[in-house]
Structures are given as structure tokens and as C-alpha cells.
Amino acid sequence: xxxxxxxxxxxxxxxxxxxxxxxxxxxxxxxxxxxxxxxxxxxxxxxxxxxxxxxxxxxxxxxxxxxxxxxxxxxxxxxxxxxxxxxxxxxxxxxxxxxxxxxxxxxxxxxxxxxxxxxxxxxxxxxxxxxxxxxxxxxxxxxxxxxxxxxxxxxxxxxxxxxxxxxxxxxxxxxxxxxxxxxxxxxxxxxxxxxxxxxxxxxxxxxxxxxxxxxxxxxxxxxxxxxxxxxxxxxx
Amino acid sequence: xxxxxxxxxxxxxxxxxxxxxxxxxxxxxxxxxxxxxxxxxxxxxxxxxxxxxxxxxxxxxxxxxxxxxxxxxxxxxxxxxxxxxxxxxxxxxxxxxxxxxxxxxxxxxxxxxxxxxxxxxxxxxxxxxxxxxxxxxxxxxxxxxxxxxxxxxxxxxxxxxxxxxxxxxxxxxxxxxxxxxxxxxxxxxxxxxxxxxxxxxxxxxxxxxxxxxxxxxxxxxxxxxxxxxxxxxxxx
Numbered sequence: 115x116x117x118x119x120x121x122x123x124x125x126x127x128x129x130x131x132x133x134x135x136x137x138x139x140x141x142x143x144x145x146x147x148x149x150x151x152x153x154x155x156x157x158x159x160x161x162x163x164x165x166x167x168x169x170x171x172x173x174x175x176x177x178x179x180x181x182x183x184x185x186x187x188x189x190x191x192x193x194x195x196x197x198x199x200x201x202x203x204x205x206x207x208x209x210x211x212x213x214x215x216x217x218x219x220x221x222x223x224x225x226x227x228x229x230x231x232x233x234x235x236x237x238x239x240x241x242x243x244x245x246x247x248x249x250x251x252x253x254x255x256x257x258x259x260x261x262x263x264x265x266x267x268x269x270x271x272x273x274x275x276x277x278x279x280x281x282x283x284x285x286x287x288x289x290x291x292x293x294x295x296x297x298x299x300x301x302x303x304x305x306x307x308x309x310x311x312x313x314x315x316x317x318x319x320x321x322x323x324x325x326x327x328x329x330x331x332x333x334x335x336x337x338x339x340x341x342x343x344x345x346x347x348x349x350x
Numbered sequence: 351x352x353x354x355x356x357x358x359x360x361x362x363x364x365x366x367x368x369x370x371x372x373x374x375x376x377x378x379x380x381x382x383x384x385x386x387x388x389x390x391x392x393x394x395x396x397x398x399x400x401x402x403x404x405x406x407x408x409x410x411x412x413x414x415x416x417x418x419x420x421x422x423x424x425x426x427x428x429x430x431x432x433x434x435x436x437x438x439x440x441x442x443x444x445x446x447x448x449x450x451x452x453x454x455x456x457x458x459x460x461x462x463x464x465x466x467x468x469x470x471x472x473x474x475x476x477x478x479x480x481x482x483x484x485x486x487x488x489x490x491x492x493x494x495x496x497x498x499x500x501x502x503x504x505x506x507x508x509x510x511x512x513x514x515x516x517x518x519x520x521x522x523x524x525x526x527x528x529x530x531x532x533x534x535x536x537x538x539x540x541x542x543x544x545x546x547x548x549x550x551x552x553x554x555x556x557x558x559x560x561x562x563x564x565x566x567x568x569x570x571x572x573x574x575x576x577x578x579x580x581x582x583x584x585x586x
Contacts, residue, residue, distance in 0.1 A: 137448035141377035149382075149575075156573035189553055190573050212373035217556050317425055320453050337392035337426050339385075 117314070117343060120300040120329045122277040125242040128299065128327050129175075132319075140206060143318065144175065147298050148182020150315020150340040151269055152190065154296040155183065155236060157342065158267060158311065161191040164233035168264075170225060170255055172239035172273070173200040179269055179298065180238025181210040188217045195232070197225045199251050226258040235259065235266045237292060239273035242302055248274050256282075260290035268292035271304055280307030296340070300329035305345065315340040353550070353579060356536040356565045358513040361478040364535065364563050365411075368555075376442060379554065380411065383534050384418020386551020386576040387505055388426065390532040391419065391472060393578065394503060394547065397427040400469035404500075406461060406491055408475035408509070409436040415505055415534065416474025417446040424453045431468070433461045435487050462494040471495065471502045473528060475509035478538055484510050492518075496526035504528035507540055516543030532576070536565035541581065551576040 120128070132138045155167065169184040171177035177198065184194040196214060198221060201207050214221075222228045229235060237259065239252055248256055256274045259266055266272075274282040274289040280303070282289025295308050298316040305312065314332040317339050324331050334341045356364070368374045391403065405420040407413035413434065420430040432450060434457060437443050450457075458464045465471060473495065475488055484492055492510045495502055502508075510518040510525040516539070518525025532549040533541065541548065550568040553575050560567050570577045 136452060137445040139375075139377045139445065141375045142381045145378045145381045146385075149385075153573040160572065185554075186573070189570075209373040209375065216372060318421075334425075336396065337389040337422070 117301055117330045117332055118328055119303045119305060120327060121303055122242045122245070124327050125299070125302065128319075128323070131323070138318070140175075143316070144178045144182055146318050146339065147316045148179045149186055150298070150317070151179055151183035151236065151238070151267075151296055152186035153340045154294070154313040154315060155187060155234065155267055156190055157313070157340070158294055159234060159265075165193045166231060166233045167192050167194045167236060168222075168225075168228050168232040168234070169194055169196050169236045170239050171196060171198040172252070173202045174241065174243060176238050176241030176269055178207060178210060179241075180236055181207070181214060183236060183238070183269075184219055185210075185213055185217065188214075188219055195220045195222050195228060197222050197228065197255070199223065225255050229258050229262050229264055232264055235262075235264050237266050237268040237273050241270040241298070242277050244271060244273070244277065256290055265294070266290070266292040267294040267296060269296055270298045271302055272308070275304050275307075278303045280304040300324075308345065311342060312345050313340050313342050353537055353566045353568055354564055355539045355541060356563060357539055358478045358481070360563050361535070361538065364555075364559070367559070374554070376411075379552070380414050380418055382554050382575065383552045384415045385422055386534070386553070387415055387419035387472065387474070387503075387532055388422035389576045390530070390549040390551060391423060391470065391503055392426055393549070393576070394530055395470060395501075401429045402467060402469045403428050403430045403472060404458075404461075404464050404468040404470070405430055405432045405472045406475050407432060407434040408488070409438045410477065410479060412474050412477030412505055414443060414446060415477075416472055417443070417450060419472060419474065419505075420455055421446075421449055421453065424450075424455055431456045431458050431464060433458050433464065433491070435459065461491050465494050465498050465500055468500055471498075471500050473502050473504040473509050477506040477534070478513050480507060480509070480513065492526055501530070502526070502528040503530040503532060505532055506534045507538055508544070511540050511543075514539045516540040536560070544581065547578065548581050549576050549578050
């Protein structure tokens with residue numbers, strides 16, 4: 115099976131279209147994306163096996179997906195904790211954070227310390243809009259992920275990877291390789307360099323939109339919000 | 351198994367709390383509620399068996415849940431159609447409608463005619479805030495549901511039923527009996543009088559909140575957003 119990929123610029127244009135002429139709110143899209151992330155996590159390892167999931171959230175939409183996922187993980191029976199060092203001023207993030215605080219989900223400022231106490235990490239630091247250098251305080255997080263043996267599920271992109279080229283944005287050898295990846299809406303070109311379990315989530319795009327942007331709706335089953343797809347043969 | 355129920359006033363207070371101190375947006379809650387409705391529909395009868403689902407939407411939040419459900423049904427492979435005769439001026443409903451129009455989901459003004467061409471009906475007309483008389487144009491819809499043999503999934507309450515007393519609000523004999531019911535967050539007292547398949551959806555409330563309002567979190571499995579619960583023995 116091969117899924118066509120969606121480049122960074124096209125992914126940004128698609129998000130823009132969904133929220134303008136598509137009439138979606140970011141709350142809707144992020145809720146469905148974050149839910150699919152949490153359900154991929156459940157498929158990878160249920161709470162009975164991996165109760166302590168550390169969710170690393172960046173300052174943008176990828177981090178928002180992580181905050182939503184952490185909330186759903188709590189309801190699934192996990193004990194999530196959240197690393198969210200650069201909260202944007204957008205009120206959406208304040209609300210997503212408050213929703214977690216009401217569930218008593220702990221926030222940590224010590225990623226490197228917390229990772230050793232975790233059974234799984236979700237990397238929701240950077241998504242398809244990442245380019246260039248990894249900025250502080252995230253280089254130390256990428257290093258901790260590279261050095262740790264704790265398995266990682268990356269959201270949309272392994273943070274530090276170039277979306278189109280797959281190489282870590284801050285130079286070869288400075289990135290890390292996640293065990294699993296969930297692509298949101300469609301795989302990004304970097305999946306060509308990814309080896310591991312691969313999921314697609316974010317089931318809210320019409321076939322017409324997929325055609326317009328040149329990607330494929332993945333083969334979701336039934337009413338599922340996430341699907342595991344074999345790697346290999348992606349059309350680039 | 352017995353689930354404690356949530357009365358109409360408590361359900362309204364809970365919604366209010368989730369959206370004030372709980373920091374949820376209505377977009378988030380409605381997306382999760384509507385998704386669970388669509389997944390209950392899938393469990394009842396998949397699109398291969400019941401492709402044509404007619405979703406009857408009232409002017410309030412229950413109707414909004416129906417609009418969201420119709421959108422997900424489209425993505426699951428159904429051919430939904432929507433009856434939405436009294437659109438509120440709230441921009442949320444305009445957006446939910448536009449999302450469906452972009453998927454080319456048809457809107458019908460002829461419920462009684464459309465019901466005979468449908469394989470299933472979702473009744474998202476009135477929810478827990480209903481009381482008193484069924485207002486125009488909905489009495490004819492309730493009559494059509496009572497006269498039709500098409501199976502019905504009711505959202506939160508069979509429309510026209512009294513939330514606490516179970517009897518149709520416009521007098522005995524004027525209501526209808528749905529084949530299935532999905533209670534959102536928690537069953538309402540009317541479930542005592544309901545005979546059929548019963549689901550609970552809306553998996554976004556903490557155990558602490560459930561205790562405060564005196565209801566039970568239903569026994570969701572894994573990462574599911576909806577659960578079927580046997581009827582009988584609900585504590586009232």
C-alpha cells in the first residue's frame with residue numbers, strides 16, 4: 115500500500131482552507147487530531163503495560179495536539195505527565211492546559227529527569243511547520259530522546275527532522291529516531307526515512323480535498339479515527 | 351450493571367461548569383459527543399447495511415450533536431441526509447452546516463417524505479433541556495417517527511419524552527419509541543421507561559466531576575468513545 119504524501123507548504127495551505135472556507139474551528143480539528151494520537155498510543159501500548167506517558171509539547175499546533183492527547187490518555191487509564199515549556203499566549207493553549215490541570219495531570223519542567231521515569235514518550239514538539247534550527251529549550255529534549263531507551267511516538271514529524279528531507283534540521287547526528295509515528299491527515303515526505311510503526315489520524319478531510327492537495331485518504335476501518343499503515347512505497 | 355442517572359437540571363449545570371471553570375469550548379464537547387453518536391450508529395448498523403441515515407436536528411445543542419454525527423457518518427461511508435428546519439442564529443450552527451455542505455451532504459425540508467427512503471433515523475431534535483410542548487414543525491416529525499417502521503437512534507432523549515418522567519411531553523400516546531438510545535455523559539432519568547439498545551458517549555468527564563454530580567462514568571473499553579450498556583437496574 116502506498117499513500118501519497120503532503121508537503122509542508124501544502125499542509126499549511128490545507129489547514130488554512132479547512133479553517134476558512136471549510137468553516138472548521140481549530141478546537142474541532144485539534145480535538146480530532148489529538149484523539150487520534152491518543153488512540154495510536156493505545157494501540158502501541160495500553161495503560162496496563164505503559165501507564166506513565168510523558169507528552170512533550172511544543173509552542174504551536176503540534177503541542178496543542180499533544181495537550182489534547184494527554185487529556186484523552188488520562189480518560190483511557192494512563193498516568194500522563196506533560197512537558198510544555200513554551201506556552202503561547204493564544205487562549206486556546208491556556209484552555210487546553212486548564213483542562214489537564216482539572217484532571218490533576220502533572221506538568222513537569224524537567225524533561226530529561228522525567229523521561230527516565232516514563233514508559234513511553236509522545237513527541238508533540240514540532241510538526242509540519244518546523245524548519246531550520248531547533249530553538250531552546252528543545253535541543254536538550256532531542257538529545258534526551260536520542261540517548262534514552264524509552265520508546266517514542268512522534269506526532270506528524272520526529273522533532274528536529276526536516277519535513278521534506280528527513281534529516282534533522284540542526285545537522286546530521288543531532289536528531290533521534292522514534293519507534294512510532296502518527297501522521298496527521300496525510301504522511302509528510304519525511305516518512306521515506308522513517309523506520310517504525312506508522313499510523314495516520316485526523317479523519318476529517320473529504321476525498322475532494324485530498325484530490326485537490328494530491329494525497330490519499332488512508333484506509334480507515336469502520337468508525338475508527340486512526341489507522342496503522344505499512345511503510346514503504348510511499349509515492350514522493 | 352447499573353448507572354446512576356443525571357437529571358435535567360444537573361445536566362445543564364454540568365454543561366455550564368465544563369464550559370466555564372472546565373475551560374472547554376462547545377466545539378470540543380460537541381465534536382466528541384457527535385462522534386460518539388456516529389460510532390453508536392456504526393455499532394447498530396454499518397453503512398453496508400444501512401447506508402441512508404436521516405439525521406433530524408433540532409435548534410439547540412442536541413441538533414448540533416446531530417450535525418456533527420452526520421459529518422462523521424459521511425466519513426464512515428454512509429450517505430447521510432439532514433433535516434434541520436429551525437437553524438439558530440448562533441454562528442456555531444452555521445459552521446456545522448457549512449462543514450456538511452462542503453461534503454455535499456443533502457439537507458431536506460420534507461422529513462415525512464425522506465423517512466420512507468431512509469434505512470435509519472437519528473433523532474437529534476430535543477435533548478435534556480426539553481420540557482413542555484413540542485413546537486412546530488416538530489409534532490409532525492414525532493408522528494412520522496411513531497408511524498414509520500424505520501429504526502431510530504435517539505440522542506440523549508427520545509424527542510417529546512419528559513426527561514424526568516419519560517412520558518411524551520405533549521401527552522400520552524403522542525410520543526414514539528426509538529429502537530436505540532445514546533445517552534450523552536450519563537443516562538437521564540427517562541431511561542427507566544426505555545426498552546431497546548442503550549449506549550453512552552461523551553467521554554470527557556473526570557471521576558471527580560461524576561461524583562460531584564452523582565452519576566457514574568460508564569465502563570468504556572480501551573480507547574473507545576462510546577459503550578453499550580445493558581438496561582435495567584439504573585438507580586433513580
